[in-house]
Amino acid sequence: MTVVSSQTVAGSWIDGAPVTTGGPAHTVTNPATGAPVVEFALAGPDDVDAAVASARRALPGWAGATPAERSAVLAKLAKLADEATDTFVAEEVAQCGKPVRLAREFDVPGSIDNIDFFSGAARLLEGKASGEYSGDHTSSIRREAVGVVATITPWNYPLQMAVWKVIPALAAGCSVIIKPAEITPLTTLTLARLASEAGLPDGVFNVVTGGGADVGTRLAGHAGVDMVTFTGSTPVGRKVMAAAAVHGHRTQLELGGKAPFVVFDDADLDAAIQGAAAGALINTGQDCTAATRAIVAADLYDDFVAGVGELFGKIVVGDPEDPDTDIGPLITAAHRAKVAGMVERAPGEGGRIVTGGVAPDGPGSFYRPTVIADVSEQSEVWRDEIFGPVLTVRPFTDDDDALRQANDTAYGLAASAWTRDVYRAQRASREIHAGCVWINDHIPIISEMPHGGFGASGFGKDMSQYSLEEYLSIKHVMSDITGVADKEWHRTVFAKRG
Numbered sequence: 001m002t003v004v005s006s007q008t009v010a011g012s013w014i015d016g017a018p019v020t021t022g023g024p025a026h027t028v029t030n031p032a033t034g035a036p037v038v039e040f041a042l043a044g045p046d047d048v049d050a051a052v053a054s055a056r057r058a059l060p061g062w063a064g065a066t067p068a069e070r071s072a073v074l075a076k077l078a079k080l081a082d083e084a085t086d087t088f089v090a091e092e093v094a095q096c097g098k099p100v101r102l103a104r105e106f107d108v109p110g111s112i113d114n115i116d117f118f119s120g121a122a123r124l125l126e127g128k129a130s131g132e133y134s135g136d137h138t139s140s141i142r143r144e145a146v147g148v149v150a151t152i153t154p155w156n157y158p159l160q161m162a163v164w165k166v167i168p169a170l171a172a173g174c175s176v177i178i179k180p181a182e183i184t185p186l187t188t189l190t191l192a193r194l195a196s197e198a199g200l201p202d203g204v205f206n207v208v209t210g211g212g213a214d215v216g217t218r219l220a221g222h223a224g225v226d227m228v229t230f231t232g233s234t235p236v237g238r239k240v241m242a243a244a245a246v247h248g249h250r251t252q253l254e255l256g257g258k259a260p261f262v263v264f265d266d267a268d269l270d271a272a273i274q275g276a277a278a279g280a281l282i283n284t285g286q287d288c289t290a291a292t293r294a295i296v297a298a299d300l301y302d303d304f305v306a307g308v309g310e311l312f313g314k315i316v317v318g319d320p321e322d323p324d325t326d327i328g329p330l331i332t333a334a335h336r337a338k339v340a341g342m343v344e345r346a347p348g349e350g351g352r353i354v355t356g357g358v359a360p361d362g363p364g365s366f367y368r369p370t371v372i373a374d375v376s377e378q379s380e381v382w383r384d385e386i387f388g389p390v391l392t393v394r395p396f397t398d399d400d401d402a403l404r405q406a407n408d409t410a411y412g413l414a415a416s417a418w419t420r421d422v423y424r425a426q427r428a429s430r431e432i433h434a435g436c437v438w439i440n441d442h443i444p445i446i447s448e449m450p451h452g453g454f455g456a457s458g459f460g461k462d463m464s465q466y467s468l469e470e471y472l473s474i475k476h477v478m479s480d481i482t483g484v485a486d487k488e489w490h491r492t493v494f495a496k497r498g
């Protein structure tokens, strides 16, 4: 699979054109082979300033376009993105080591559908009915673009994360500067190029590919932006929020997760085993909503552990370009070392490695799917985000204990409950503290419904109409309809004259 695109010459996109920035040389590497994919110069803080200035200039025109005009550009972008499916797939596979089946059937079509959704949502702005709520005034609501939006995204789903942030902002009439993770910028750059081809005015969508410490910090704390929206780890998200707080900018944070996967004793065991494998291993486990903590009824515990152990053992780990591959490599050798280190320390904290725990020989940062049973509640693998193909498992005694364990985490992004009892399902969905609770499934997302966490997983929503709200300010316009100078309420300030 060959990756051919404009990114071979430039790593940033500013004011509607590829820009060769002056920062240090940077190589995007294929994690499956270690081979270079693309080389370009990184952006630096000055490039951020240029991109913000470009977005600022472009804002009035785009914010002033009609919803129908914005919708038309997004509809054209969805069409162009669909036609560019092969390019997007090739880029995602090359830069992330993402299995081609996942890229072709999940990342890319999901992203296109999201663009399509926001093309429609751009025309559907909601608010209270205009009316004479005071009796003496007509009140109405205006929805206005927040302004210039700074976006910072991670490496695990580069295209989807860019789409989830940039597209609703564009639908709302905002202009955007996005900083993708510098190890996975290709699909974000292609998206920006296609947006230009779709008729998006220059400067509305800018990409600065640079490091977190310099470019990310400069962007998050930039006085020239109005909002900062971030997807990534919880510690970095807090730094971004602190940088944005200097100017009091609106922020939205989509952060880490440690999703519980609760299997009640009346669950369909086969469905739960299969769901746990799919939920834990999607994207090689590098998924913020991945099923990571299986909490299983004592009666089913041994069969569940044996079942997931067997299924994980059959997973095909290998060449991401091969359609028969189930999971590809982890993103970098350094990330694999982090995952492997956590797994290696688990037995010291009571964990039993049922399967996996090994890195295959050869090039590429591959790691075998791993199940760790009997982990203690205080162990590192149970409490901290691993972000790899690792499922940890613990038993529970009764429903109260199951829900207590599910909620015993600072994170609150996603969770699932497996049961055939409607009352248990309702209780779990009510009591589990997370932005999404699946019943008898784990992972599916849909453009019409929101994604976003509670607690240490952040706040605010991606996807759906709720996401559009993030990028809109609500203005109340209150117009006097009496025409009198001597208004009744003035008496609260000064005595009646004359």
Ligand code: NAD
Pocket (backbone or CB within 6 Å): 152, 153, 154, 155, 156, 157, 161, 179, 180, 181, 182, 210, 211, 212, 213, 215, 216, 217, 220, 231, 232, 233, 234, 236, 237, 239, 240, 254, 255, 256, 257, 287, 288, 385, 387, 413, 453, 457, 458
């Ligand atoms: P990360 O936090 O290391 O990096 C995310 C982005 O922030 C990158 O672009 C990085 O360059 C940038 N960055 C780093 N330091 C910065 C700084 N000081 N100031 C500004 N920007 C900075 O995360 P990652 O390793 O790229 O991605 C994995 C993490 O993302 C996991 O924790 C995962 O759970 C999370 N994630 C969350 C969601 C969600 O929707 N909640 C989705 C995907 C990934």
